[in-house]
Amino acid sequence: VTAPLKVAVTGAAGQIGYSLLFRIASGAIAGDRPVELRLLEIEPALKALEGVVMELDDCAFPNLAGIEIGHEPEKIFDGVNLALLVGARPRGPGMERGDLLSANGAIFTAQGKALNAVAADDVRIGVTGNPANTNALIALKNAPDIPSERFSALTRLDHNRAISQLAAKTGAAVTDIKKVTIWGNHSATQYPDLFHAEIGGKNAAEVVGDQAWVEDYFIPTVAKRGAAIIDARGSSSAASAASATCDAARDWLNGSPAGDWVSMAVVSDGSYGVPEGLVSSFPVTTSGGNWEIVQGLEIDDFSRARIDASTAELAEERDAVTELGLI
Ligand code: NAI
Numbered sequence: 001v002t003a004p005l006k007v008a009v010t011g012a013a014g015q016i017g018y019s020l021l022f023r024i025a026s027g028a029i030a031g032d033r034p035v036e037l038r039l040l041e042i043e044p045a046l047k048a049l050e051g052v053v054m055e056l057d058d059c060a061f062p063n064l065a066g067i068e069i070g071h072e073p074e075k076i077f078d079g080v081n082l083a084l085l086v087g088a089r090p091r092g093p094g095m096e097r098g099d100l101l102s103a104n105g106a107i108f109t110a111q112g113k114a115l116n117a118v119a120a121d122d123v124r125i126g127v128t129g130n131p132a133n134t135n136a137l138i139a140l141k142n143a144p145d146i147p148s149e150r151f152s153a154l155t156r157l158d159h160n161r162a163i164s165q166l167a168a169k170t171g172a173a174v175t176d177i178k179k180v181t182i183w184g185n186h187s188a189t190q191y192p193d194l195f196h197a198e199i200g201g202k203n204a205a206e207v208v209g210d211q212a213w214v215e216d217y218f219i220p221t222v223a224k225r226g227a228a229i230i231d232a233r234g235s236s237s238a239a240s241a242a243s244a245t246c247d248a249a250r251d252w253l254n255g256s257p258a259g260d261w262v263s264m265a266v267v268s269d270g271s272y273g274v275p276e277g278l279v280s281s282f283p284v285t286t287s288g289g290n291w292e293i294v295q296g297l298e299i300d301d302f303s304r305a306r307i308d309a310s311t312a313e314l315a316e317e318r319d320a321v322t323e324l325g326l327i
Contacts, residue, residue: 011087088129112142184310
Protein backbone atom coordinates (compact mmCIF):
# COMPACT_ATOMS: atom_id res chain seq x y z
CA VAL A 1 0.00 0.00 0.00
CA THR A 2 1.39 3.40 -0.98
CA ALA A 3 1.29 6.04 1.73
CA PRO A 4 -0.84 9.04 0.83
CA LEU A 5 0.90 12.06 -0.67
CA LYS A 6 0.62 14.76 1.98
CA VAL A 7 -0.17 18.02 0.24
CA ALA A 8 -0.30 21.35 2.05
CA VAL A 9 -2.24 24.21 0.49
CA THR A 10 -2.07 27.71 1.96
CA GLY A 11 -4.78 30.29 1.38
CA ALA A 12 -7.08 27.29 1.11
CA ALA A 13 -10.29 29.30 1.67
CA GLY A 14 -9.45 31.71 -1.15
CA GLN A 15 -10.60 31.81 -4.77
CA ILE A 16 -7.84 29.60 -6.14
CA GLY A 17 -8.25 27.20 -3.23
CA TYR A 18 -11.89 26.69 -4.14
CA SER A 19 -10.84 25.19 -7.48
CA LEU A 20 -7.52 23.72 -6.48
CA LEU A 21 -8.59 21.53 -3.57
CA PHE A 22 -11.19 19.69 -5.62
CA ARG A 23 -8.74 19.10 -8.46
CA ILE A 24 -6.08 17.73 -6.11
CA ALA A 25 -8.63 15.56 -4.31
CA SER A 26 -9.80 14.08 -7.62
CA GLY A 27 -6.27 13.09 -8.64
CA ALA A 28 -4.97 15.96 -10.80
CA ILE A 29 -1.54 15.78 -9.15
CA ALA A 30 -1.14 12.30 -7.70
CA GLY A 31 -3.31 10.26 -10.08
CA ASP A 32 -4.51 7.15 -8.27
CA ARG A 33 -2.25 7.64 -5.26
CA PRO A 34 -4.28 8.74 -2.22
CA VAL A 35 -3.75 12.30 -1.04
CA GLU A 36 -4.02 13.84 2.38
CA LEU A 37 -4.83 17.55 2.41
CA ARG A 38 -3.27 19.92 4.95
CA LEU A 39 -4.98 23.27 4.66
CA LEU A 40 -3.54 26.47 6.09
CA GLU A 41 -5.52 29.67 6.52
CA ILE A 42 -5.45 32.73 8.71
CA GLU A 43 -7.68 32.36 11.76
CA PRO A 44 -10.56 34.58 10.56
CA ALA A 45 -10.91 32.42 7.42
CA LEU A 46 -11.08 29.08 9.21
CA LYS A 47 -14.87 29.08 9.42
CA ALA A 48 -15.19 29.54 5.66
CA LEU A 49 -12.58 26.82 5.24
CA GLU A 50 -14.70 24.46 7.33
CA GLY A 51 -17.45 24.98 4.78
CA VAL A 52 -15.08 24.05 1.96
CA VAL A 53 -14.09 20.92 3.88
CA MET A 54 -17.79 20.01 4.18
CA GLU A 55 -18.01 20.22 0.39
CA LEU A 56 -14.87 18.13 -0.06
CA ASP A 57 -16.42 15.51 2.23
CA ASP A 58 -19.61 15.62 0.19
CA CYS A 59 -17.73 14.73 -2.99
CA ALA A 60 -16.79 11.36 -1.46
CA PHE A 61 -13.53 11.40 -3.43
CA PRO A 62 -12.21 7.83 -3.44
CA ASN A 63 -8.56 8.89 -3.10
CA LEU A 64 -8.94 11.61 -0.49
CA ALA A 65 -7.35 10.00 2.54
CA GLY A 66 -7.79 12.82 5.06
CA ILE A 67 -8.06 16.57 5.62
CA GLU A 68 -6.56 18.69 8.35
CA ILE A 69 -7.05 22.44 8.68
CA GLY A 70 -5.46 25.08 10.87
CA HIS A 71 -3.73 28.45 11.13
CA GLU A 72 -0.35 27.33 12.45
CA PRO A 73 2.18 26.52 9.73
CA GLU A 74 4.29 24.25 12.02
CA LYS A 75 1.28 22.01 12.54
CA ILE A 76 -0.10 22.02 9.02
CA PHE A 77 3.27 21.53 7.27
CA ASP A 78 4.23 18.59 9.50
CA GLY A 79 5.49 15.77 7.27
CA VAL A 80 4.19 17.27 4.00
CA ASN A 81 5.65 16.01 0.72
CA LEU A 82 4.30 18.88 -1.35
CA ALA A 83 3.49 22.41 -0.23
CA LEU A 84 1.52 24.68 -2.53
CA LEU A 85 1.87 28.21 -1.21
CA VAL A 86 -1.12 30.02 -2.66
CA GLY A 87 -2.17 32.38 0.14
CA ALA A 88 -0.64 35.81 -0.12
CA ARG A 89 -1.49 39.37 0.71
CA PRO A 90 -3.04 41.16 -2.28
CA ARG A 91 -2.15 44.77 -2.97
CA GLY A 92 -4.73 46.92 -1.19
CA PRO A 93 -5.75 50.51 -2.01
CA GLY A 94 -2.91 52.95 -1.43
CA MET A 95 -0.44 50.15 -0.74
CA GLU A 96 3.06 50.83 -2.04
CA ARG A 97 5.22 48.12 -3.53
CA GLY A 98 7.40 48.15 -0.42
CA ASP A 99 4.31 47.58 1.78
CA LEU A 100 3.29 44.66 -0.41
CA LEU A 101 6.75 43.13 -0.28
CA SER A 102 6.94 43.43 3.50
CA ALA A 103 3.42 42.06 4.08
CA ASN A 104 4.22 39.04 1.92
CA GLY A 105 7.70 38.87 3.35
CA ALA A 106 6.23 38.24 6.78
CA ILE A 107 4.10 35.37 5.40
CA PHE A 108 6.86 33.71 3.39
CA THR A 109 9.62 34.05 6.02
CA ALA A 110 7.36 32.34 8.57
CA GLN A 111 6.28 29.62 6.13
CA GLY A 112 9.85 29.03 4.95
CA LYS A 113 10.97 28.56 8.55
CA ALA A 114 8.08 26.23 9.33
CA LEU A 115 8.74 24.09 6.25
CA ASN A 116 12.41 23.95 7.19
CA ALA A 117 11.47 22.67 10.63
CA VAL A 118 8.73 20.13 9.93
CA ALA A 119 8.26 19.20 6.24
CA ALA A 120 9.13 15.71 4.98
CA ASP A 121 12.68 15.14 3.71
CA ASP A 122 11.42 14.87 0.14
CA VAL A 123 9.30 18.05 0.22
CA ARG A 124 8.72 20.09 -2.95
CA ILE A 125 7.39 23.63 -2.61
CA GLY A 126 5.47 25.46 -5.31
CA VAL A 127 4.66 29.14 -4.85
CA THR A 128 1.58 30.54 -6.58
CA GLY A 129 0.92 33.57 -4.33
CA ASN A 130 2.23 36.84 -5.76
CA PRO A 131 4.79 38.25 -6.17
CA ALA A 132 5.45 34.55 -6.73
CA ASN A 133 9.13 34.58 -7.77
CA THR A 134 10.22 36.81 -4.93
CA ASN A 135 7.99 35.04 -2.39
CA ALA A 136 9.70 31.79 -3.42
CA LEU A 137 13.10 33.45 -2.97
CA ILE A 138 12.11 34.63 0.52
CA ALA A 139 10.83 31.18 1.50
CA LEU A 140 13.92 29.35 0.25
CA LYS A 141 16.28 31.75 1.99
CA ASN A 142 14.39 31.10 5.23
CA ALA A 143 14.63 27.32 4.82
CA PRO A 144 18.40 26.73 4.86
CA ASP A 145 18.10 22.94 5.38
CA ILE A 146 15.90 22.42 2.33
CA PRO A 147 17.85 22.42 -0.96
CA SER A 148 16.89 25.53 -2.95
CA GLU A 149 16.09 23.33 -5.97
CA ARG A 150 13.00 22.18 -4.05
CA PHE A 151 11.38 25.61 -4.45
CA SER A 152 9.67 26.85 -7.54
CA ALA A 153 7.32 29.70 -8.47
CA LEU A 154 4.41 29.28 -10.83
CA THR A 155 4.78 30.44 -14.43
CA ARG A 156 2.86 27.45 -15.79
CA LEU A 157 -0.28 29.56 -16.15
CA ASP A 158 1.62 31.93 -18.43
CA HIS A 159 2.99 28.89 -20.30
CA ASN A 160 -0.52 27.50 -20.78
CA ARG A 161 -1.80 30.92 -21.87
CA ALA A 162 0.94 31.06 -24.51
CA ILE A 163 -0.03 27.61 -25.84
CA SER A 164 -3.67 28.65 -25.97
CA GLN A 165 -2.89 31.85 -27.92
CA LEU A 166 -0.74 29.91 -30.40
CA ALA A 167 -3.45 27.32 -30.88
CA ALA A 168 -6.03 30.02 -31.55
CA LYS A 169 -3.74 31.79 -34.04
CA THR A 170 -2.71 28.70 -36.03
CA GLY A 171 -5.67 26.37 -35.63
CA ALA A 172 -3.33 23.69 -34.21
CA ALA A 173 -4.44 21.49 -31.34
CA VAL A 174 -2.89 22.41 -28.00
CA THR A 175 -1.34 18.92 -27.94
CA ASP A 176 0.61 19.70 -31.14
CA ILE A 177 2.30 22.72 -29.53
CA LYS A 178 5.56 21.96 -27.72
CA LYS A 179 8.56 23.71 -26.24
CA VAL A 180 6.97 27.03 -25.40
CA THR A 181 9.00 28.98 -22.83
CA ILE A 182 8.20 31.69 -20.32
CA TRP A 183 11.37 33.49 -19.23
CA GLY A 184 11.80 35.75 -16.21
CA ASN A 185 9.28 37.07 -13.74
CA HIS A 186 5.60 36.15 -13.35
CA SER A 187 4.68 39.77 -14.09
CA ALA A 188 4.02 41.97 -17.07
CA THR A 189 7.77 41.92 -17.89
CA GLN A 190 7.76 38.15 -18.49
CA TYR A 191 8.95 37.00 -21.90
CA PRO A 192 6.80 34.36 -23.62
CA ASP A 193 9.17 32.86 -26.22
CA LEU A 194 7.85 31.01 -29.26
CA PHE A 195 11.10 31.08 -31.23
CA HIS A 196 12.09 27.68 -29.83
CA ALA A 197 8.55 26.34 -29.80
CA GLU A 198 7.22 23.76 -32.25
CA ILE A 199 3.83 23.32 -33.85
CA GLY A 200 3.35 19.86 -35.31
CA GLY A 201 7.17 19.49 -35.27
CA LYS A 202 7.81 22.74 -37.22
CA ASN A 203 9.26 25.92 -35.77
CA ALA A 204 6.37 27.92 -34.29
CA ALA A 205 7.68 31.34 -35.37
CA GLU A 206 7.91 30.08 -38.96
CA VAL A 207 4.43 28.54 -38.85
CA VAL A 208 3.04 31.83 -37.52
CA GLY A 209 5.15 33.81 -40.03
CA ASP A 210 4.04 37.13 -38.60
CA GLN A 211 6.62 38.97 -36.48
CA ALA A 212 4.24 41.89 -35.91
CA TRP A 213 1.70 39.50 -34.37
CA VAL A 214 4.39 38.07 -32.11
CA GLU A 215 5.52 41.50 -30.89
CA ASP A 216 2.28 43.45 -30.86
CA TYR A 217 -0.24 40.77 -29.95
CA PHE A 218 1.16 37.49 -28.67
CA ILE A 219 3.69 38.75 -26.12
CA PRO A 220 1.51 41.49 -24.58
CA THR A 221 -1.61 39.30 -24.61
CA VAL A 222 0.10 36.54 -22.65
CA ALA A 223 1.89 38.96 -20.33
CA LYS A 224 -1.24 41.00 -19.56
CA ARG A 225 -3.79 38.20 -19.55
CA GLY A 226 -4.23 38.44 -15.78
CA ALA A 227 -5.39 42.06 -16.06
CA ALA A 228 -7.72 41.21 -18.98
CA ILE A 229 -9.39 38.54 -16.85
CA ILE A 230 -9.87 40.95 -13.96
CA ASP A 231 -11.50 43.42 -16.39
CA ALA A 232 -13.86 40.79 -17.78
CA ARG A 233 -14.65 38.73 -14.70
CA GLY A 234 -14.37 41.29 -11.95
CA SER A 235 -11.92 39.12 -10.07
CA SER A 236 -8.57 37.58 -10.83
CA SER A 237 -8.01 34.29 -12.59
CA ALA A 238 -8.66 31.46 -10.18
CA ALA A 239 -9.70 28.21 -11.89
CA SER A 240 -6.98 28.58 -14.53
CA ALA A 241 -4.41 29.39 -11.83
CA ALA A 242 -5.51 26.29 -9.91
CA SER A 243 -5.29 24.17 -13.06
CA ALA A 244 -1.77 25.43 -13.78
CA THR A 245 -0.75 24.83 -10.16
CA CYS A 246 -1.83 21.19 -10.60
CA ASP A 247 -0.08 20.86 -13.99
CA ALA A 248 3.16 22.20 -12.53
CA ALA A 249 3.12 19.97 -9.44
CA ARG A 250 2.10 16.86 -11.41
CA ASP A 251 4.90 17.29 -13.94
CA TRP A 252 7.44 18.13 -11.23
CA LEU A 253 6.67 14.95 -9.29
CA ASN A 254 5.96 12.63 -12.22
CA GLY A 255 8.13 14.01 -15.02
CA SER A 256 7.55 16.30 -17.99
CA PRO A 257 6.37 14.71 -21.26
CA ALA A 258 9.02 13.29 -23.61
CA GLY A 259 9.91 15.62 -26.48
CA ASP A 260 8.64 18.66 -24.66
CA TRP A 261 9.52 20.93 -21.77
CA VAL A 262 7.65 23.09 -19.28
CA SER A 263 8.19 26.55 -17.81
CA MET A 264 9.03 26.81 -14.12
CA ALA A 265 10.57 29.61 -12.11
CA VAL A 266 13.54 28.04 -10.34
CA VAL A 267 16.71 29.27 -8.72
CA SER A 268 19.14 30.34 -11.43
CA ASP A 269 22.55 28.70 -11.77
CA GLY A 270 23.56 31.47 -14.17
CA SER A 271 22.19 29.69 -17.25
CA TYR A 272 21.36 32.03 -20.15
CA GLY A 273 22.97 34.95 -18.34
CA VAL A 274 20.24 35.04 -15.66
CA PRO A 275 22.02 36.19 -12.47
CA GLU A 276 22.71 33.28 -10.18
CA GLY A 277 20.35 32.96 -7.23
CA LEU A 278 17.33 34.73 -8.76
CA VAL A 279 14.13 32.67 -8.96
CA SER A 280 13.44 33.10 -12.66
CA SER A 281 11.39 31.19 -15.18
CA PHE A 282 13.24 28.85 -17.56
CA PRO A 283 12.50 26.02 -19.93
CA VAL A 284 12.94 22.90 -17.79
CA THR A 285 12.53 19.18 -18.05
CA THR A 286 11.58 17.25 -14.95
CA SER A 287 12.02 13.70 -13.84
CA GLY A 288 11.75 11.93 -10.50
CA GLY A 289 10.94 15.15 -8.65
CA ASN A 290 13.97 16.98 -10.02
CA TRP A 291 14.22 19.63 -12.72
CA GLU A 292 16.93 20.55 -15.15
CA ILE A 293 17.18 23.75 -17.17
CA VAL A 294 17.16 22.97 -20.91
CA GLN A 295 20.61 23.94 -22.17
CA GLY A 296 21.98 25.09 -25.50
CA LEU A 297 19.11 27.21 -26.84
CA GLU A 298 20.26 30.03 -29.06
CA ILE A 299 19.14 33.40 -27.75
CA ASP A 300 18.98 36.16 -30.38
CA ASP A 301 19.05 39.90 -29.64
CA PHE A 302 15.26 40.16 -29.57
CA SER A 303 14.97 37.48 -26.88
CA ARG A 304 18.09 38.67 -25.04
CA ALA A 305 16.67 42.14 -24.47
CA ARG A 306 13.39 40.77 -23.13
CA ILE A 307 14.99 38.21 -20.83
CA ASP A 308 17.32 40.88 -19.49
CA ALA A 309 14.45 43.30 -18.81
CA SER A 310 12.50 40.75 -16.81
CA THR A 311 15.47 39.50 -14.82
CA ALA A 312 16.43 43.12 -14.06
CA GLU A 313 13.01 43.48 -12.43
CA LEU A 314 13.65 40.31 -10.41
CA ALA A 315 17.00 41.70 -9.27
CA GLU A 316 15.24 44.88 -8.12
CA GLU A 317 12.70 42.86 -6.14
CA ARG A 318 15.51 40.84 -4.58
CA ASP A 319 17.35 44.03 -3.63
CA ALA A 320 14.17 45.46 -2.09
CA VAL A 321 13.55 42.39 0.11
CA THR A 322 17.24 42.28 1.03
CA GLU A 323 16.97 45.88 2.19
CA LEU A 324 13.89 44.98 4.23
CA GLY A 325 15.96 42.28 5.93
CA LEU A 326 13.71 39.47 4.68
CA ILE A 327 16.49 37.42 3.10
P1 NAI B 1 -7.76 35.18 -2.40
O1 NAI B 1 -7.56 36.51 -1.78
O2 NAI B 1 -9.11 34.76 -2.87
O3 NAI B 1 -7.26 34.05 -1.39
C1 NAI B 1 -6.06 34.17 -0.68
C2 NAI B 1 -6.27 33.45 0.64
O4 NAI B 1 -5.02 33.43 1.32
C3 NAI B 1 -7.27 34.14 1.55
O5 NAI B 1 -8.28 33.20 1.92
C4 NAI B 1 -6.43 34.56 2.76
O6 NAI B 1 -7.13 34.45 3.99
C5 NAI B 1 -5.29 33.54 2.69
N1 NAI B 1 -4.09 33.95 3.42
C6 NAI B 1 -3.57 35.19 3.57
N2 NAI B 1 -2.49 35.15 4.36
C7 NAI B 1 -2.30 33.86 4.69
C8 NAI B 1 -1.35 33.21 5.51
N3 NAI B 1 -0.39 33.87 6.14
N4 NAI B 1 -1.47 31.86 5.65
C9 NAI B 1 -2.45 31.19 5.04
N5 NAI B 1 -3.39 31.76 4.27
C10 NAI B 1 -3.31 33.08 4.10
O7 NAI B 1 -6.69 35.11 -3.57
P2 NAI B 1 -6.62 34.08 -4.80
O8 NAI B 1 -7.39 34.63 -5.92
O9 NAI B 1 -6.91 32.72 -4.30
O10 NAI B 1 -5.09 34.22 -5.18
C11 NAI B 1 -4.06 33.79 -4.30
C12 NAI B 1 -2.72 34.32 -4.78
O11 NAI B 1 -2.38 33.75 -6.03
C13 NAI B 1 -2.66 35.83 -4.98
O12 NAI B 1 -1.42 36.30 -4.49
C14 NAI B 1 -2.70 35.98 -6.49
O13 NAI B 1 -2.09 37.19 -6.90
C15 NAI B 1 -1.90 34.78 -6.89
N6 NAI B 1 -2.06 34.35 -8.29
C16 NAI B 1 -0.95 33.85 -8.91
C17 NAI B 1 -1.01 33.40 -10.20
C18 NAI B 1 0.21 32.84 -10.87
O14 NAI B 1 0.11 32.48 -12.05
N7 NAI B 1 1.38 32.73 -10.24
C19 NAI B 1 -2.26 33.47 -10.96
C20 NAI B 1 -3.39 33.97 -10.22
C21 NAI B 1 -3.27 34.40 -8.92
